[in-house]
Amino acid sequence: MAHFDENAKPFSNQWLNERLAIDTVKRVLSTEYWIPKNINFLWAMGMILAATFGLLIVSGIFLLMYYKPDVNLAFDSVNHTIMGEVGFGWLWRHIHGVAASVVFLIIYIHMLTGIYYSSYKRGRELIWISGMLLFVTFSAEAFSGYMLPWGQMSYWAGMVITNLFEGGSLHLTGLVEWIRGDYVPGDAYLVRFFMLHVFLLPLVIIGLIVFHFASLRLPHVNNQEGEEIDFEEAAKLYKEGKKKESKVIPFSPVFLSKDIFVMGAYFVLFFFLVFYNFDFAMDPVNFDPADGLKTPPHIYPEWYFLWSYEILRPFPKDPGLIAFLIAQVIFFLLPFIDRSPNVAPAHKRGLFVIWFWVLVVDMIALTVLGKLPPQGIYTDLGKVAAAIFLLMWPILFIITKLEKKL
Amino acid sequence: MSSRRDFMGMALGGFSALGGLAALYAMKRSWDPLPSVKAAGFTTVDLSGAQENVLNVEKWRGKPIFVLKKSADMPSDDRDVVVGQDRYLVAIGLCTHLGCIPAYLPNDKIFHCACHGGEFDASGRQIFGPPPSPLVIPPFKIDGTQLVLGEEGPEYIKMKEAGVTA
Numbered sequence: 001m002a003h004f005d006e007n008a009k010p011f012s013n014q015w016l017n018e019r020l021a022i023d024t025v026k027r028v029l030s031t032e033y034w035i036p037k038n039i040n041f042l043w044a045m046g047m048i049l050a051a052t053f054g055l056l057i058v059s060g061i062f063l064l065m066y067y068k069p070d071v072n073l074a075f076d077s078v079n080h081t082i083m084g085e086v087g088f089g090w091l092w093r094h095i096h097g098v099a100a101s102v103v104f105l106i107i108y109i110h111m112l113t114g115i116y117y118s119s120y121k122r123g124r125e126l127i128w129i130s131g132m133l134l135f136v137t138f139s140a141e142a143f144s145g146y147m148l149p150w151g152q153m154s155y156w157a158g159m160v161i162t163n164l165f166e167g168g169s170l171h172l173t174g175l176v177e178w179i180r181g182d183y184v185p186g187d188a189y190l191v192r193f194f195m196l197h198v199f200l201l202p203l204v205i206i207g208l209i210v211f212h213f214a215s216l217r218l219p220h221v222n223n224q225e226g227e228e229i230d231f232e233e234a235a236k237l238y239k240e241g242k243k244k245e246s247k248v249i250p251f252s253p254v255f256l257s258k259d260i261f262v263m264g265a266y267f268v269l270f271f272f273l274v275f276y277n278f279d280f281a282m283d284p285v286n287f288d289p290a291d292g293l294k295t296p297p298h299i300y301p302e303w304y305f306l307w308s309y310e311i312l313r314p315f316p317k318d319p320g321l322i323a324f325l326i327a328q329v330i331f332f333l334l335p336f337i338d339r340s341p342n343v344a345p346a347h348k349r350g351l352f353v354i355w356f357w358v359l360v361v362d363m364i365a366l367t368v369l370g371k372l373p374p375q376g377i378y379t380d381l382g383k384v385a386a387a388i389f390l391l392m393w394p395i396l397f398i399i400t401k402l403e404k405k406l
Numbered sequence: 407m408s409s410r411r412d413f414m415g416m417a418l419g420g421f422s423a424l425g426g427l428a429a430l431y432a433m434k435r436s437w438d439p440l441p442s443v444k445a446a447g448f449t450t451v452d453l454s455g456a457q458e459n460v461l462n463v464e465k466w467r468g469k470p471i472f473v474l475k476k477s478a479d480m481p482s483d484d485r486d487v488v489v490g491q492d493r494y495l496v497a498i499g500l501c502t503h504l505g506c507i508p509a510y511l512p513n514d515k516i517f518h519c520a521c522h523g524g525e526f527d528a529s530g531r532q533i534f535g536p537p538p539s540p541l542v543i544p545p546f547k548i549d550g551t552q553l554v555l556g557e558e559g560p561e562y563i564k565m566k567e568a569g570v571t572a
Binding site: 156299313 | 502
């Protein structure tokens with residue numbers, strides 16, 4: 001049996017160490033978790049995402065106290081009770097709405113940073129895959145939350161998205177009705193998506209975040225040059241007091257203080273949006289109660305889903321669905337499609353840098369086109385942009401196969 | 407079976423898998439539409455007051471049902487529901503692409519879906535955009551000048567056998 005000192009003061013450092021090994025935990029997770037020095041502000045996005053998720057939980061808890069998951073009560077519980085009666089109810093709703101939108105902006109920056117610096121390769125594949133699982137779960141979380149105010153956009157987004165499960169010509173009407181618990185989105189539908197939004201999906205997200213962090217611990221974070229650092233040697237220098245010569249800093253408190261600085265700048269912008277410009281996250285059409293007999297004249301998803309929606313839209317039904325399906329899963333395969341041996345920033349990888357910026361521009365183009373009405377020239381441009389997106393992946397395979405080892 | 411321990415392992419695993427499957431079945435059934443939802447039965451539509459080229463929207467099982475009395479210049483179609491001398495389009499008013507409700511444009515005599523730009527003619531046949539099939543004809547029974555939705559009458563069965571209901 002382990003040794004327990006009878007004279008140790010309850011809750012003293014020694015007492016806790018004997019029971020929880022807190023010094024070891026602290027060392028492994030923070031004071032001797034080494035972060036390269038050669039990074040920039042883009043490496044702070046992970047902690048910004050964690051903090052934003054924290055804000056979503058806190059604001060969500062307060063919304064949960066007054067929200068009523070019932071087709072007859074949901075709309076008013078949000079738009080009258082929470083917005084009009086509950087003290088500072090508007091604050092929680094606007095934090096929740098703005099954070100749900102901004103979190104995707106940060107996720108995209110986080111992803112593109114990973115792609116630019118080849119941070120999905122050589123030992124970091126599981127970080128990328130768990131990150132993609134987080135992206136998918138966050139998307140489901142955003143969609144289920146969008147149902148809850150039970151406005152026109154909630155209802156019709158629910159109708160369109162659940163219809164995707166019909167699988168085009170497969171006509172899986174039974175599956176769609178099973179998901180809804182009804183022929184059309186109704187009470188059973190609203191309550192089950194409420195359950196998913198406030199319990200099951202957040203639980204999955206928390207589990208995935210733990211896994212995402214765990215998959216990062218051994219390979220360590222990448223750096224601006226993709227340099228393979230000898231962490232043991234660098235750590236030894238740092239601990240010897242040669243902090244200048246060492247290539248690393250400890251996660252806490254050194255890296256964290258940089259993170260908190262970037263977070264501070266981010267939260268200034270974030271709360272500026274919450275207090276003065278929350279409208280962008282509040283679709284005006286969703287302030288009309290859900291009506292199953294009236295489609296709004298123009299249906300579009302929130303901005304962060306527009307690019308993949310636009311891959312679905314310009315094609316006939318079955319090819320559109322297949323293209324959409326590919327768009328949903330293709331990023332998972334990135335570490336395996338990229339055949340290059342190099343872990344380096346895109347600007348040192350020849351053609352890859354062009355590939356990267358074409359991808360960024362194409363996704364922005366898809367996003368813009370997804371918001372425009374599906375008419376005339378926009379449909380054609382949408383087809384071109386969607387085709388480019390699909391072609392990007394075989395092209396990536398070829399250009400990375402040809403890439404010379406640096 | 408090499409040892410007692412293997413046998414115990416297999417027995418435990420087998421019973422756990424059985425219990426797990428039973429639990430999955432229960433979970434699947436809990437997500438099924440409720441009997442009260444499924445029983446939401448039949449809708450009767452009176453056609454005697456219908457006017458030509460004016461779209462009526464009825465509600466059946468939570469879905470909009472288009473009832474359009476065809477004018478003489480609209481070509482007849484084997485999807486037409488004939489009641490007395492009059493021809494009608496009767497269809498579920500959800501675009502066969504992804505389920506938005508198309509709007510009727512009486513001047514052009516077409517249905518236009520705002521979601522993804524699909525169009526249907528006055529017989530409910532797709533004429534433009536992503537919809538892969540015509541508007542779906544719901545089960546109906548003609549009863550004098552009334553239409554009972556949800557019940558399969560002889561006219562509906564004939565259409566279904568001809569494969570023109572969807």
